[in-house]
Amino acid sequence: MNARPAPPEVSSVCCYCGTGCGVEITTDGHRVLAVTGDGTHPANFGRLCSKGRTLGDTTGRPSARLLRPTLRPAKDEPAQEASWEHVLDVVSTRLADAIRQHGPDSVGFYLSGQLLTEDYYLFNKLARGLVATNNIDSNSRLCMSGAVTGYKQTLGADAPPACYDDFAHAGCVFIAGANMAYAHPVLFRRLEEAKAAKPEMKIIVADPRRTDTASLADLYLPVLPGTDVALFHAMLNVMIWEELIDRDYIAAHTEGFAALRARLREFTPRAASELCGVHEDDIVTAARWFAQSPATLSCYAMGLNQYSNGSDKNAALIHLHLATGHIGKPGAGPFSLTGQPNAMGGREVGGMATLLPGHREPGDAAHRAEVAALWHIPALPSNPGLSAIEMFEAAAAGRIKVLWIAGTDPAQSLPEQALVRTALEKVDCVIVQEAFNSSETLAYADIVLPAAAWPEKDGTVTNSERRISRVRAALPPPGAAREDWRIVAAVAQRLAATLMPERVALFEFADAAAVFAEHAATTAGRDLDYSALSYELLEQRGPQQWPFDGKIGRTRLYEDGMFPTASGKAQFVDIAWRTVSDKVSAHFPLRLTTGRLRDHWHTMSRTALVPALTRHAEEPQLAMHPRDLQRQRLGSGDLVKVRNKRGAIYLPVVADDTLRPGVAFIAMHWGGAALGGQGINALTTRVIDPQSRQPELKHAAVAVEPARLPWRATMLLRGDVPSMRPQLDTLRAMFPYAVAVPVMLGGTEALRLRLAASAAPDAAVLQQLASVLEPAGSLSAVLDDPARGILRRVWLRAKQPLGFVLAGDVRADEALSSWLDGGAAPDSLPALLAGQARGTVRSRVVCACEGVREDAICAGIARGLDVNGLKHELRCGTGCGSCVPELVRMVAA
Numbered sequence: 001m002n003a004r005p006a007p008p009e010v011s012s013v014c015c016y017c018g019t020g021c022g023v024e025i026t027t028d029g030h031r032v033l034a035v036t037g038d039g040t041h042p043a044n045f046g047r048l049c050s051k052g053r054t055l056g057d058t059t060g061r062p063s064a065r066l067l068r069p070t071l072r073p074a075k076d077e078p079a080q081e082a083s084w085e086h087v088l089d090v091v092s093t094r095l096a097d098a099i100r101q102h103g104p105d106s107v108g109f110y111l112s113g114q115l116l117t118e119d120y121y122l123f124n125k126l127a128r129g130l131v132a133t134n135n136i137d138s139n140s141r142l143c144m145s146g147a148v149t150g151y152k153q154t155l156g157a158d159a160p161p162a163c164y165d166d167f168a169h170a171g172c173v174f175i176a177g178a179n180m181a182y183a184h185p186v187l188f189r190r191l192e193e194a195k196a197a198k199p200e201m202k203i204i205v206a207d208p209r210r211t212d213t214a215s216l217a218d219l220y221l222p223v224l225p226g227t228d229v230a231l232f233h234a235m236l237n238v239m240i241w242e243e244l245i246d247r248d249y250i251a252a253h254t255e256g257f258a259a260l261r262a263r264l265r266e267f268t269p270r271a272a273s274e275l276c277g278v279h280e281d282d283i284v285t286a287a288r289w290f291a292q293s294p295a296t297l298s299c300y301a302m303g304l305n306q307y308s309n310g311s312d313k314n315a316a317l318i319h320l321h322l323a324t325g326h327i328g329k330p331g332a333g334p335f336s337l338t339g340q341p342n343a344m345g346g347r348e349v350g351g352m353a354t355l356l357p358g359h360r361e362p363g364d365a366a367h368r369a370e371v372a373a374l375w376h377i378p379a380l381p382s383n384p385g386l387s388a389i390e391m392f393e394a395a396a397a398g399r400i401k402v403l404w405i406a407g408t409d410p411a412q413s414l415p416e417q418a419l420v421r422t423a424l425e426k427v428d429c430v431i432v433q434e435a436f437n438s439s440e441t442l443a444y445a446d447i448v449l450p451a452a453a454w455p456e457k458d459g460t461v462t463n464s465e466r467r468i469s470r471v472r473a474a475l476p477p478p479g480a481a482r483e484d485w486r487i488v489a490a491v492a493q494r495l496a497a498t499l500m501p502e503r504v505a506l507f508e509f510a511d512a513a514a515v516f517a518e519h520a521a522t523t524a525g526r527d528l529d530y531s532a533l534s535y536e537l538l539e540q541r542g543p544q545q546w547p548f549d550g551k552i553g554r555t556r557l558y559e560d561g562m563f564p565t566a567s568g569k570a571q572f573v574d575i576a577w578r579t580v581s582d583k584v585s586a587h588f589p590l591r592l593t594t595g596r597l598r599d600h601w602h603t604m605s606r607t608a609l610v611p612a613l614t615r616h617a618e619e620p621q622l623a624m625h626p627r628d629l630q631r632q633r634l635g636s637g638d639l640v641k642v643r644n645k646r647g648a649i650y651l652p653v654v655a656d657d658t659l660r661p662g663v664a665f666i667a668m669h670w671g672g673a674a675l676g677g678q679g680i681n682a683l684t685t686r687v688i689d690p691q692s693r694q695p696e697l698k699h700a701a702v703a704v705e706p707a708r709l710p711w712r713a714t715m716l717l718r719g720d721v722p723s724m725r726p727q728l729d730t731l732r733a734m735f736p737y738a739v740a741v742p743v744m745l746g747g748t749e750a751l752r753l754r755l756a757a758s759a760a761p762d763a764a765v766l767q768q769l770a771s772v773l774e775p776a777g778s779l780s781a782v783l784d785d786p787a788r789g790i791l792r793r794v795w796l797r798a799k800q801p802l803g804f805v806l807a808g809d810v811r812a813d814e815a816l817s818s819w820l821d822g823g824a825a826p827d828s829l830p831a832l833l834a835g836q837a838r839g840t841v842r843s844r845v846v847c848a849c850e851g852v853r854e855d856a857i858c859a860g861i862a863r864g865l866d867v868n869g870l871k872h873e874l875r876c877g878t879g880c881g882s883c884v885p886e887l888v889r890m891v892a893a
Contacts, residue, residue: 008026008027008029008474009024009025009026010024010025010027010455010472010473010474011023011024011025011038011041011470011472012024012025012454012455012470012471012472012474013041013341013461013463013469013470013471014048014051014052014055014341015055015114015341015453015454015471015606016049016051016052016341016601016606017183017184017338017339017340017341017601018184018337018338018339018340018341018342018343018344018463018464019043019044019184019186019187019463019464020043020044020341020461020462020463020464020465020467020469020543021037021038021041021043021044021047021048021049021052021186022037022038022040022041022043022044022469022543023035023036023037023038023048023052023055024036024037024038025056025455025474027474027475029475030475031059031060031475032055032056032059032060032455032474032475033056034056035048035052035053035054035055035056036048037052040542041469041542041543042164042467042542042543043164043186043463043465043467043469043543044186047186047189047880048186048880049185049186049880049882050185050598050599050612050613050848050849050879050880050882051599051600051601051606051607051613052186052880053849053879053880054610054612054613054848055454055455055606057609057610057611057612058606058607058609058610059455059475061609061722062478062479063720063722063723064436064437064438064605064609064722065435065436065437065450065453065478065479065481066434066435066436066437066442066448066450066451066479066481067450067478067479067480067481068081068082068450068479068480069081069082069083069084069087069447069448069449069450069480070082070087070445070447070448071086071087071090071446071447072445072446072447075446079445079448084480084482084490087447087449088487088490088491088494089494090447091431091447091449091491091494092491092494092495092498093498094402094428094429094431094447095107095131095402095491095495096495096498096499098401098402098428098429099131099132099499101401102401104131104132104133104381105133105135105383105399106399106400106401106402107127107131107133107135107400107401107402107403107404108133108135108136108137108386108391108394108395108400108402108403108404109123109126109127109135109136109137109403109404109406110137110138110139110388110391110403110404110405110406110408110410111123111136111137111138111139111346111351111406111407111408112138112139112140112340112406112407112408113138113139113140113143113144113338113339113340113341113342113343113346114340114341114342114407114408115342115346115351115406115407115484116342116345116457116458116459116460116461116471116484116485116512117342117345117346117348117349117459117460117461117462117468117516117519118459118460118485118512118515118516118519119406119407119459119483119484119485119488120138120342120345120346120349120351121349121351121357121485121515121516121518121519122485122488122489122492122507122509122515123136123351123406123488124136124349124350124351124357125375125492125506125507126488126491126492126495126507128356128371128380128381129375129377129380129503129506130492130495130496130499130500130503130506130507131495132380132381133381133383133385134353134362134381134383134384134385134386135353135385135386135391135400136351136352136353136385137352137353137385137386137387137388137391138343138346138351138352138388138408139340139388139408139410139413140340140343140346140347140351140352141352141387141388141389141693141694141695142306142388142413142414142694142695142697143302143305143306143338143339143340143343144305144336144338144339144340144343144347145305145310145352145354145387145689145692145693145694146304146305146306146307146310146311146313146314146689146692146694147300147304147305147314147336148347148692149310149311149314149315149689149691149692150310150311150313150314150315150317150318151314151318151334151336153311153315153571153573153691154315154318154319154322154570154571154572154573155318155558155563155564155565155570155571156527156563156564156565156570156571157359157527157528157563157564158347158359159359159466159527159528159557159564160333160334160335160336160464160465160466160557161327161328161333161334161335161556161557161558162297162332162333162334162335162465162556163465163466163545163555163556164187164190164464164465165330165555166295166297166330166331166332166333166335166556167187167190167191167193167194167297168190168193168194168197168331169295169330169331169332170194170201170293170295170296170297170331170332171198171200171201171202171293171294171295171296171331172201172202172203172204172289172290172293172295172296172297173191173194173201173202173203173204173296173297173298173299174204174206174286174290174296174297174298174299174320175203175204175205175206175207175213175217175298175299175300176205176206176207176228176298176299176300176303176304176317177206177207177228177300177301177302177303177304177305177313177698178207178213178299178300178301178302178303178304178337179207179209179211179212179213179301179303179595179596180213180299180337181211181212181213181215181216181598181882181885182211182212182213182595182596182597182598182882183301183302183337183339183595183596184301184337184464185598185880185881185882186880187299187337188213188216189880189881191203191216192216192881192884195216202218202219202289202293203216203217203218203219204217204218204219204220204221204286204289204290205217205219205220205221206221206223206228206231206278206286207220207221207222207223207303208222208223208224208225208303208591208593208659208660208663209593209595209658209659209660209663209665210222210658210659211595211658212598212885212886213885214658215885215888215889216885218289219282219285219286219289221278221282221283221286222277222278222660223276223277223278224275224276224277224591224660224663225307225580225591225593225663225698225699226307226309226579226580226696226698226699227275227276227277227579228276228303228304228313228316228317229309229312229313229316229575229577229578230267230272230275230276230577231272231276231278231283232313232316232317232319232320233263233264233267233272233316233575233577234267234268234269234271234272234273234276234280234283234287235283235286235287235290235320236260236264236267236287236316236319236320236323237264237265237267237268237269237272237287238269238283238284238287238288239287239290239291239320239323239324240261240264240323242287242288244287244288244291244292244324245291245323245324246323246324246325248325249322249324249325249561250322250323252561253322253561253562253563253569253570254322254569254570254571254572255567255569255570255571255572256571256572256573256574257323257572259572259574260319260572260573260574260575263574263575263576267577268280269281269283269284275577277660290320290324290326291320291324293326294331295326295329295330295331295332296320296321296324296326296331296332297326297331297332297333297335298317298320298321298333298334298335299335299337300314300317300334300335300336300337301336301337301339302339302595302697302698303595303698304317305336305692305694306694306695306696306697306698307580307689307694307696307698307699308578308580308581308687308688308689308690308695308696309578309579309580309689310689310692310694310696311689311691311692311694312575312578312691314334314336315573315575316575317334318334319572319573321333321334322570322572323572327558328556328557328558328559328560328561329556329559330556333556333557333558335464336464337464338463338464340602341461341463342461342462344461344462344463344464344466345460345461345462345468347359348462348519348523348528349519349522350362350371352387353384353385353386353387353390353391353693354385354387354693356368356371356380357371357374357519357522357523358370358371358522358523358524358526358528359523359526359527359528360526362380362382362384362385363384365382368380368382371522374521374522375506376506377503377506387688387693388410388414388693388695389414389415389686389688389693389695390688390693391403392410392414392419392420392423393419393423393686395423395424395426395427396419396422396423396426398426400423400427401427401428401429402427402428402429402431403424403427403429403430403431404431404433405430405431405432405433405434405441406432406433406434406451406484407433407434407435407451407484408441409434409439409440409441409603409605409671410424410441411424411439411440411441411443411444411671411672412439412440412441412603412671412672412673412679412681413602413603413671413681414681414686414695415681415684415685415686415695415696415697416646416681416684416685416686417647417672417678417679417681417682418646418647418678418682419686420681421444421678424441424444425444427444429446429447430444430445430446430447431445431446431447431449432444432445432447432448432449433449433451433484433487434448434449434450434451435450435451435452435453435481435605436453436605436606437722438603438604438605438608438673438722438725439603439605440603440671440672440673440679449482449487450479450480450481450482451477451481451482451483451484451487452473452477452481452482452483452484453477453481454471455472455473455474455475456473456474456475456476456477456478456481456483457471457473457483457484458470458471458472458473458483458511458512459471459485459512459515459516460516460538462546465545466528466545466546466553467543467544467545467553468530468533468538468543468544468545468546468548469538469543470535470538470539470543483512485509485512485515488507489507489508489509492506492507493507493508512535513534513535516534516535517534517535520532520533520534523546527547527564528546528547529546529547529548529549530544530546530547530548530553532548532549532550533546533548558570580696580699581685581687581696581699582644582685582687582696582699582700582701583701584662584701585701587703588644588645588701588702588703589662589701589703590624590628590662590663590664590701590702590703590704591662591663591664591699591700591701592642592663592664592665592666592683592699592700592701592702593663593664593665593698593699594665594666594667594668594680594684594697594698595665595667595668596667596668596669597616597617597667597669598616598617598848598882598883599612599613599614599616599617599848599882600613600617600667600669601669602668602669603669603671603673604669604674608721608741608742609721609722609742611742611743611744611745611747611748611749611750612744612747612845612848612849612851613848614741614742614743614744615743615744615844615845615848615851616844616845616846616848617667618741618743618752618844619652619739619741619752619754620651620652620666620667620670620674620675620680620739620741621651621652621653621654621666622640622642622651622652622653622654622664622665622666622704623653623654623655623656623659623664623665623666624653624654624655624656624659624664624665624704625655625656625657625659625660625661625662625663626655626656626657627661628661628662628664628704629653629655632704632705634653634704634706636653636654636655637652637653637654638652638653638706638707639651639652639653639706639707639709639737639756640652640653640704640705640706640707641704641705641706641707641708642664642666642683642702642703642704643683643702643703643705644683644700644701644702644703646682646683646684646685646700647677647678647682647683648682648683649675649676649677649678649679649680649682649683650676650707650709650736650737650756651666651670651675651737651739653704664702664704666680667680668680668697673725673740674739674740674741675739676732676735676736676737676738676739676740677736677738681697683700683702684696684697684700685699685700707736707737707756708758709736709737709756709757709758710756710758710759711756711757711758711759711760711761711789711807711808712754712755712756712807712808712810713753713754713755713756713769713791713805713806713807713808713810714752714753714754714755714805714806714807714810714813715751715752715753715769715773715803715804715805715806716743716745716750716751716752716753716803716804716813716816716817716820717750717751717773717775717795717802717803717804717805718745718748718749718750718802718803718820719749719750719751719773719775719803720749721742721749721750721751724751724773725740725751727772727773728740728753728772728773731755731765731768731769731772732753732755734761734765735755735756735757736756736757736758737754737755737756737757738753738754738755739752739753739754739755740752740753740754744821744845745817745820745821745822746820746821746822747851750803750820751773755769755807760788760789760807760808761789763786766786766789766791766807769791769805769807770791770793770805770807773803774795775795775797775802775803777797778795778796778797778802779795779796779797780793780794780795780796781793781794781796781829781830781833783830783833783834785808785809788808789807789808790807790808790809791805791806791807791808792805792806792807792809792812792833792834793805793806794816794829794833801816801819801820803820804816804820806833809835811835812832812833812835812839814839814840814841814842815832815837815838815839815840815841816832816839817842818839818840818841818842819839821842823839823840823842824839824840826839843855843856846876846883846886846887846890847874847875847876847877847879847883848879848880848882848883849878849879849880849882849883850874850875850876850878850879852874852875852876852883856874857870857874857876857887857890858890860873860874861890861891865891866891867884867887867888867891870887870891871887
């Protein structure tokens with residue numbers, strides 16, 4: 001017999017963070033069979049995190065996808081399916097009408113760092129080269145614009161100078177405002193290996209929370225949110241005072257040091273300690289380790305960027321490198337860790353209001369003329385464009401008539417959701433180009449354009465170390481979904497035919513390779529020059545770093561001490577002290593900060609589709625220091641109200657001694673779809689950094705108080721969550737606390753609903769709760785008490801539990817949840833429902849890769865197992881390794 005041919009394999013790149021891990025995708029032509037790490041890719045050498053390892057599980061879910069274009073004839077009418085030809089004509093007409101009636105700046109484009117470079121390029125060309133507006137921005141504005149501004153102010157260009165190999169060469173690694181263990185776990189594995197190989201390496205972590213990243217630190221600095229400038233200034237003050245600076249480097253390669261030095265006199269370690277909350281002795285130690293190391297590498301992310309003084313924080317950190325000469329050599333340099341897979345590529349093509357292609361400036365007439373010449377058009381628009389927050393403020397004021405949103409969910413991710421949702425309601429025509437049907441912004445869409453997603457697209461991305469990789473399609477898009485760049489090109493050709501027929505040809509491309517070739521040409525002669533790069537070269541030689549001279553990419557920047565500034569020298573910036581915009585007070589005494597969960601990403605459109613990724617942190621919760629809980633007479637697990645002048649949310653509170661007293665934490669992922677209402681960003685502020693225009697998502701002053709919602713209900717049901725959750729929307733809107741999240745039960749997907757109210761709802765609402773998701777063909781064990789507003793029902797099939805609903809009396813919740821998760825059946829189900837019996841408690845999963853639970857790990861530790869023993873016996877920590885810091889803590893406890 002002939003052997004069956006092996007399933008085809010396609011090399012591509014992970015679609016989550018900016019590490020840019022290479023992956024191998026195995027398919028049968030119709031579905032993904034496996035996703036493994038690409039052992040040859042220089043970003044990861046085969047490693048993947050828990051999210052990357054389960055990418056295949058996010059595909060083949062038509063119930064989670066947008067499959068057909070839709071139109072809403074009027075704001076108060078339901079959407080209707082339509083053909084692509086008709087929808088593209090309508091989009092073109094709506095754009096043309098807005099331009100003619102209200103001018104080009106009545107149109108706005110809000111894009112995503114998850115788009116490929118080719119997608120970004122055509123959106124930018126459409127906006128500036130045809131619509132004639134600079135109103136194009138990206139959710140990268142929420143992520144990396146502080147880093148962009150910091151690089152440009154000090155080094156002259158938006159170009160991270162270091163690379164991943166520098167972890168192995170560094171003598172000191174300073175991590176500020178970045179939880180690498182959760183946000184960039186593959187890079188954290190590199191750091192762990194470097195530390196193991198060089199135990200003398202010093203690792204410093206500055207963060208308001210003692211995160212898993214801090215578990216690797218030799219020195220932890222519990223900096224108060226938003227006060228990093230004081231910390232960095234004080235470190236440089238120590239370096240100057242103790243003659244730890246490199247005066248020769250400063251003299252030969254920098255400018256502006258004298259003015260900054262005068263400023264730093266007031267930032268003694270003692271004075272800075274009062275501002276940033278770090279002990280003065282630790283500030284001195286950090287300064288000495290940083291300066292005296294043979295090579296110091298700094299890694300930073302949202303904890304620096306997402307503040308109204310984020311640009312200052314970035315520049316102040318880069319000052320430490322310039323003052324000590326720790327830049328342009330192996331193991332040294334400031335290194336921003338990009339949050340999204342192609343935020344870098346979007347910056348390269350100019351896909352933001354403050355950028356033009358090839359790292360050019362829209363405010364520079366010469367730069368505009370260069371791009372116009374490359375595009376063969378007379379001129380580019382000169383009016384300043386609106387950044388993300390400014391665009392939605394303009395929309396709320398009625399100045400944006402057409403808003404095209406692609407690959408992002410502003411109704412979840414933007415701050416101050418009350419204004420964002422008002423803006424979306426006010427815009428005449430909201431166009432949403434999206435792959436997943438869980439986007440909260442779809443509720444405001446007049447036109448929906450179904451887009452292809454990973455692994456259905458061809459193109460390129462650029463990762464944090466300036467490395468360009470090919471993204472390759474392994475499957476066709478489902479339904480009628482199309483690649484993003486093709487959608488943009490089709491609209492642009494129709495719009496050009498209406499407004500400027502001579503520009504139709506500007507949007508005629510045979511394939512993604514042709515789009516990339518045109519984009520690459522715009523980088524010629526610029527600091528990032530990769531005009532010699534092509535798909536053919538990427539196929540032959542693999543991923544390449546920029547700048548690329550046709551033979552090899554540059555590993556590190558500024559090795560010759562020359563910088564892309566007017567003088568060729570790096571710049572010290574005289575930075576004054578500025579505190580956070582949202583100040584704590586007697587009314588709002590807690591500093592709320594946000595961050596990532598280990599196994600989730602952004603709005604969870606993908607990760608929530610993977611049952612294994614839901615078990616480490618299943619439900620939204622507020623974390624507070626135990627002393628703060630005691631002060632407010634709260635207990636761990638209590639339902640609380642978190643409020644400020646912008647909004648309020650309800651969620652359980654838990655004690656967390658990794659936080660400083662006075663600081664609280666909520667994960668950024670919990671939007672309205674999971675949490676109810678407007679989600680976490682009901683609380684965050686839209687105040688922006690005046691330089692980077694990035695909002696202060698990382699800090700909000702809040703008050704916490706008991707929820708006073710004594711009536712509770714819960715439901716847990718196996719099934720397809722993308723199909724079930726929308727059926728609960730009407731019911732959830734009736735309750736102030738209404739959580740609906742995916743969970744894993746015995747390896748299968750299920751939906752958890754939790755409700756709370758000040759009093760029991762009426763009988764009709766209880767009946768709706770009992771019947772809305774009742775499984776067809778199931779038998780019910782019922783112990784209701786309608787007079788008291790109590791429901792107690794368990795749905796069974798062949799004596800096996802499918803789910804349950806409890807309302808007014810939820811004492812059986814834990815035991816029933818454990819039974820559904822494969823635990824022992826109750827001895828008496830009626831007794832359990834009546835609260836007269838107890839069952840086992842369902843244990844949390846610590847290791848997502850192997851599904852190892854907390855109770856099994858605790859039992860192993862009780863038997864004397866150390867971390868290596870746990871790995872050997874239970875296999876936890878042997879997959880991606882993301883759970884290892886938690887295992888270390890559990891063993892040490």
